[in-house]
Amino acid sequence: MKKYFFTPGPSQLFPTISKHIKNAVNYNISSISHRGQQFKQIFKNTVDSLKKLLNIPDTYYVFFLSSATEAMERIIENCVEKYSFHFVNGAFSKKFFEIASDLKKEPFEYEVDYGKGFNFNAIAIPKKIELICFTHNETSTGVALNVNDIYKFKKLYPNKLIAVDIVSSVPYVDLNYSLVDIIFFSVQKGFGLPAGLGVLIISPQALEKSKYLANKNLNIGSHHSFIELVNYAQKNQTPETPNVFAIYLLEKVINDMLKIGINNIRKNTDIKAKLLYKFLDNNDGFKPFVEKKSVRSKTVITSEVKIGSQEIIKKLIRKGFIVGNGYGIYKDKHIRIANFPAHTIQSVKGLITQLSI
Amino acid sequence: MKKYFFTPGPSQLFPTISKHIKNAVNYNISSISHRGQQFKQIFKNTVDSLKKLLNIPDTYYVFFLSSATEAMERIIENCVEKYSFHFVNGAFSKKFFEIASDLKKEPFEYEVDYGKGFNFNAIAIPKKIELICFTHNETSTGVALNVNDIYKFKKLYPNKLIAVDIVSSVPYVDLNYSLVDIIFFSVQKGFGLPAGLGVLIISPQALEKSKYLANKNLNIGSHHSFIELVNYAQKNQTPETPNVFAIYLLEKVINDMLKIGINNIRKNTDIKAKLLYKFLDNNDGFKPFVEKKSVRSKTVITSEVKIGSQEIIKKLIRKGFIVGNGYGIYKDKHIRIANFPAHTIQSVKGLITQLSI
Structure with a gap:
C-alpha cells in the first residue's frame, strides 16, 4: 500500500527525490572530495538557486549546518554577548530560549499560551537586548506569525538583530529577507528531503556582530562560528566534510521548485490549507487548536480531536495516511497535519475523506 | 567507465551501499518520525551492532553527531575546564588543538614534524592537564600511532581523560576501548558511507566530567552536551532530528561487516597495505612519506612522487582510479591512497598496475 506521510517533519519526500537519489548514487556524489571543483559547483549552485527561489539578497550568506537545532545554537553563540529576547508560544520557540540559557546567556522570554499569537503592539523590547528571536511557524502548535509584525521590530530597533525560525514554513512563507x-x-x-541538513542565512550585520564578539575574545564556537563558515563559504566550501548527498539533493529539489514556480507552490499550499481547515471547522469530531484564523498556520495544521487522537491516527495508518501526534502534553489530544509542497491536492483530499469516515 | 575512489574520505562507498540506499527509499526510512518506535529500533540496533563489531564496553555511550570535527568541539566543551594536551603531527591533530583554543581553553601542544611519530617515553604530561588527545591515524600524512603507547598514558594518568581520533583507522584499528x-x-x-554523520563514544568517566563542569555552571554546549546526548540516547533517540538515513545505512553496513568478520577485514587491510608499500618502496618514482615503518598507516598510505603528484593523479583519473592529493603544503608533492574495507584486493592491484606504467 502506498503511504502518505503528513507528519510535520520528517515528512513526505518531494516526488522527485527518489530519482535524484538514484542519480546521486550513479554519479558517485558521495565519493567526490568536498575540497574539489565538483563539490564547489554543487555548493555554489545550491546557494544561487536558493537565493533565487526565496529572493534572498545577494549580500546575505548561506551556511550548511546539520539541523535547525544547531542553527539556534550557532546564532546565540555568534550574535549574543548576553541578552536575547524570545517570543515563546510553543516547544520550538521555547527551545531557542533554552539554548540561550544553556549557553550561559541571560535570555528574556515573552511567553503566551500555546496555540496563541502575540499582541506585538503591547510589547517593548528592553534597550540592552541584542537579538530578537521569532518562530515564524510553531511546529508544535500550528501558530504562524504575520511577517509584517516581524518587520516592525527591525524598524523600531534597527540596531538589534532579528532572527526568524522558518523551519516549517519554508518555502511557503514570503519573507522579505532584507528586513x-x-x-x-x-x-x-x-x-x-531526508533529515540531516540545516540551512542558516545571515545578513552582513549579523556577521559584523560575530566579528565584534570575536574581537572581544569571547567564545563564538569553533568550526561553525560565522567567521569560519564565511571563510569557507567564500570558497564554496564548508569547514568540515558536510552532508554532500543532502546538499546535492537540495539543489535538485530547489531547481524542481523553480520550474514549478514559487507562486504556484504558495497558491497550492493555500488551497490545501483551506480544504483542511474547512473540513476541521465543520466537522463535529474536530476543532482547530488555533482559534484565531489570522494566526493559523497554512503549513502545520493542528486540530483537537474530540475522542482523542490515538484512535484516529491508528485508523488512518491502516489506510496509508500517517499524520502527526500532538506535541508534548497534547500528544493524545491533537493531530498535526503537514501541508508541504510534497503533499498533492489529491492526497489532501484523500486524507480528508479518511478523516470524515 | 567504472570509477575506483581511493581518496582518503569521502571515499569508495561500501559495495552494499547502493542496495541499502534503494531499500531506505522503498521503506520510507527518511519519512519516519525520529520520535517513533521504528527509529528507536534503528538507533538501538546501530549502537548494539557497533559495540559488537568494535568490542566497545556495554557501559560506554554512543552518540550520533554530524561530523568528526563537531566531535572535537563537543569533547573540548564537555571534558575541559581549561587544559587539554594535544599530540600534533599533522593537520587533523592540529585542528583538535585549534578547536580547544577557539573555545577559549588553554591547550598544550606537543608538535613533531609532519610525517613523524612521537617519542612518547620522553614526554611528561603536566599535572593540571584534564584531557590528553591522540590522533590515532593522521589522515593528512599517513602516520599511525601504536595503540599500546596510548594505553600507557591511561595507566600513568588514570585521573586524566584520554581522547582518541580514529577517523581514518576505524574499523581496522583494534582498540581496547576500556583503556x-x-x-x-x-x-x-x-x-x-556518504558523509554527514559523526560517531562519538564516551566512557562513564567522561560523562562524569561533563556533569562536573555543568555543576560548576560552565558552558558545555546546548543540544549536544554529553548530558543532553545521554538523556536522549537512553531513549534510543537524539536531541534533534538526526540524519536518520545515514544511521540506517550505518546499521546495515556494520551488519555486513559482522558477516564478513572483523578479523577478515583487518587481515585484508594488512594484505592490501603490504602490496601498496611494497610497490612504493621498490619503485624509483615513489617514496613513502612516513619513513619509519612502525608508524606507517595501514589505512591512509601517503607517498612522495618524484615528478610531483598532479600529473600522475590526472593520468590515474583517465583510467578510473581517483587517489588523493597531498594535504595542505604537500598538495602537489604527495599522493594519498585510502585502504578501507570498501577497497578490494583486486582494485588495489589494478591501482598498482596503473601506478607502475
Missing part, C-alpha cells in the same frame, strides 16, 4: 538578519530552517519539512 | 575514554570517527572513511 531581518538571521533565518534558518531544516530540509526535512517544506523541501521534502 | 581510553573518548573515541570518535566519521562514517565516510572506513565505513564507506
